[in-house]
Amino acid sequence: xxxxxxxIEFFPPKTAEGTEKLRVTRAKLAxxxxxxxxxxxxxxxxxxxxxxxxxxxxxxxxxxxxxxxxCVGGTRDSIRDILxxxxxxxxxxxxxLRGDLPSGYGAAGEFxxxxxxxxxxxxxxxxxxxxxxxxxxxxxxxARSPQDDLQNFIRKMKAGANAAITQYFYNADAYFQFVxxxxxxxxASPIVAGVMPITNHTQLVRxxxxxxxxxxxxxxxxxxxxxxxxxxxxxxxxxxVTQLCERLLAGGAPGLHxxxxxQAVATTAIWQRLV
Ligand code: FAD
Numbered sequence: 001x002x003x004x005x006x007x008i009e010f011f012p013p014k015t016a017e018g019t020e021k022l023r024v025t026r027a028k029l030a031x032x033x034x035x036x037x038x039x040x041x042x043x044x045x046x047x048x049x050x051x052x053x054x055x056x057x058x059x060x061x062x063x064x065x066x067x068x069x070x071c072v073g074g075t076r077d078s079i080r081d082i083l084x085x086x087x088x089x090x091x092x093x094x095x096x097l098r099g100d101l102p103s104g105y106g107a108a109g110e111f112x113x114x115x116x117x118x119x120x121x122x123x124x125x126x127x128x129x130x131x132x133x134x135x136x137x138x139x140x141x142x143a144r145s146p147q148d149d150l151q152n153f154i155r156k157m158k159a160g161a162n163a164a165i166t167q168y169f170y171n172a173d174a175y176f177q178f179v180x181x182x183x184x185x186x187x188a189s190p191i192v193a194g195v196m197p198i199t200n201h202t203q204l205v206r207x208x209x210x211x212x213x214x215x216x217x218x219x220x221x222x223x224x225x226x227x228x229x230x231x232x233x234x235x236x237x238x239x240x241v242t243q244l245c246e247r248l249l250a251g252g253a254p255g256l257h258x259x260x261x262x263q264a265v266a267t268t269a270i271w272q273r274l275v
Contacts, residue, residue: 005163005192005255006032006271007066010262011040012050019057021262026058028264032271036064038095038257042102048082056089065091066132069121070099071111076120079111083125094129095165096121115156122160133157135164135191137178138171141212150178154185163189165257168196168213170240172247179252190254195245197258197266198223198237200230238266242273249274 008029013019026037039054041047051067058065067086071079086094098114111117114133121129133156136149143149157164169175179191196213198204201223208215219240226232245256258267 004249004253005190005257006034007036007038007165007192007255007257008032008034008260008267009038009040009257010054010260012042012047012054013262014047014050018262019054022054023057023061025260025262025264026061026063029260029267030061030063032268035255036066036093038066038068038093041068041070041097041099052082052085052089055086055091059089059091064093066093066095066130067091068095068097069117070097071109071114071117071120072099072101073109075110079117079120080124083121083129087125087128092128092130093132094121095132095134096161097134113152113156115152115159118156118159118161130163131161132163132165132192133161135166135178135182136212137166137174138169138212138214140167150181150185154182154187157182157187157189161189164191166191166194167211168194168259170216170219170244171214172244172251175248175253176251192255192257193245193248193253194257194259195241195270197241197260197270199234199263199266201226201233234266238269238273241266242270245270245274 010022013022037058039051041051055065055067069082096114096117098117111120118131118133121131135153139146139149166175175193182191204215204223205220222236223233226236248256260267
């Protein structure tokens, strides 16, 4: 398992209490020896300082950290500043994204797509950063067509990305087909599968609607049938997601990226079943 790219994602905590809780969570997850921890970034200035503070904390604890960086709403100057700050903290990894503007937030900024951000990072900082970008096996919600989305993904990789992490999904075939098409188009870089543990029915349905991930009917119906029985939801979720991960790894996925939602239990349970 250690040969795989195994990473864990957090969001920056908003309170001192959240920061403390995340330190405890991180200490537990560090025992799984992930390659790095990544930290999300809010478009429009919502969590930018939080992202920096959290990656600096992670580095201080001796782990590798990858801040996410979204360009929507940003300017060349503002992104250049952020890149310089990360360099000054000896951060060598980035997850480069377009991001989504919060509703009511007007200015679109100087970058339109993540491919433009990747180009800019390479032009400004050469090979300093290992850059990962987002991939959508079930198609990005704003894409004109699956073919168009794949072409855009390929453009983004060719702009200078080293690897990709997918949006989460529960249909392994969507992932395998996406990887096959990308490889046929000449993309040899790793496309790591994003994994969302299942611990909460309503939260999963809400997230999935927002980001265009499909929760298959049989999974939705089973989750609904458990009602408030959280123990059954978690046990079922653990089985389903572990089996998905097993299939992905057996089918050649180069790694797994866990959307931990700042919780240690579900990611740890899945991981322990896999090793
Ligand atoms: P792009 O790659 O720019 O694609 C966006 C859309 O534009 C797609 O529909 C694409 O097909 C289309 N497109 C791309 N290029 C062109 C072109 N040249 N012409 C026409 N259309 C084009 N969001 C955050 O705000 N913060 C985070 O920290 C964050 N982390 C994420 C991590 C991962 C691993 C993933 C999968 C997503 C993450 N997101 C995050 C969500 C992401 O920002 C959204 O999904 C966003 O809508 C798209 O970002 P992108 O980088 O994939 O955009």
